[in-house]
Amino acid sequence: DTGVSQDPRHKITKRGQNVTFRCDPISEHNRLYWYRQTLGQGPEFLTYFQNEAQLEKSRLLSDRFSAERPKGSFSTLEIQRTEQGDSAMYLCASSLVAGTEYVEQYFGPGTRLTVT
Amino acid sequence: GENVEQHPSTLSVQEGDSAVIKCTYSDSASNYFPWYKQELGKRPQLIIDIRSNVGEKKDQRIAVTLNKTAKHFSLHITETQPEDSAVYFCAAIADSWGKLQFGAGTQVVVTP
Numbered sequence: 001d002t003g004v005s006q007d008p009r010h011k012i013t014k015r016g017q018n019v020t021f022r023c024d025p026i027s028e029h030n031r032l033y034w035y036r037q038t039l040g041q042g043p044e045f046l047t048y049f050q051n052e053a054q055l056e057k058s059r060l061l062s063d064r065f066s067a068e069r070p071k072g073s074f075s076t077l078e079i080q081r082t083e084q085g086d087s088a089m090y091l092c093a094s095s096l097v098a099g100t101e102y103v104e105q106y107f108g109p110g111t112r113l114t115v116t
Numbered sequence: 117g118e119n120v121e122q123h124p125s126t127l128s129v130q131e132g133d134s135a136v137i138k139c140t141y142s143d144s145a146s147n148y149f150p151w152y153k154q155e156l157g158k159r160p161q162l163i164i165d166i167r168s169n170v171g172e173k174k175d176q177r178i179a180v181t182l183n184k185t186a187k188h189f190s191l192h193i194t195e196t197q198p199e200d201s202a203v204y205f206c207a208a209i210a211d212s213w214g215k216l217q218f219g220a221g222t223q224v225v226v227t228p
Contacts, residue, residue, distance in 0.1 A: 004159075031213075031214060033214075033215070033216075035216075040220070040221070041220055041221065042120075042122075042207070042218030042220050042221050043205070043216070043218050045210070048213065048214070048215060050213070091160070095214060097214065102148040102209055104162045106162075107152075107160045108159060109158070109159045
């Protein structure tokens with residue numbers, strides 16, 4: 001499968017624990033996005049990267065959240081001291097942008113986080 | 117920032133009928149509007165998109181129309197089939213880097 005992959009697909013954790021998710025974008029895609037989706041809602045933007053540079057963080061991303069894309073390839077999203085409100089599907093998307101025209105973002109299958 | 121509203125939240129249609137989903141956006145600078153289909157437990161997949169220099173785009177049974185003056189765009193599915201059953205999301209570009217602002221989604225159910 002040459003699409004966007006995410007690991008793990010499901011994560012159950014207890015409140016207060018730290019979790020880390022990984023996203024592998026489509027090879028050579030220079031932009032990578034993280035979104036969060038709760039039940040019955042559309043994905044909400046969290047943060048994005050142009051190569052290894054993190055360009056913007058949403059206000060949804062509290063200080064407990066951190067994301068990295070160290071070599072401009074895969075990315076990790078870490079949540080520290082998880083809360084029940086963090087339970088959601090975390091989606092990663094990537095795109096290849098060469099100019100100023102917007103192009104399709106390809107989504108991964110998501111990581112479903114359940115905080116008990 | 118950009119705000120996207122989507123209606124209806126649920127839509128039931130008989131197989132063979134048409135389905136229409138409408139979205140409005142707030143930022144007049146938005147110029148790219150994709151539509152995603154998400155089946156239960158699966159990733160969102162782009163089904164069609166439209167840019168602001170075009171008023172309508174069609175791909176087989178799917179079409180999208182854009183009214184920049186009114187700041188709304190619509191998805192039209194003709195001759196619906198059971199496999200069209202899914203949640204459909206509209207979105208608008210919210211900044212120059214491609215950040216998407218999604219609508220809340222429309223659950224489409226096509227009954228045979």
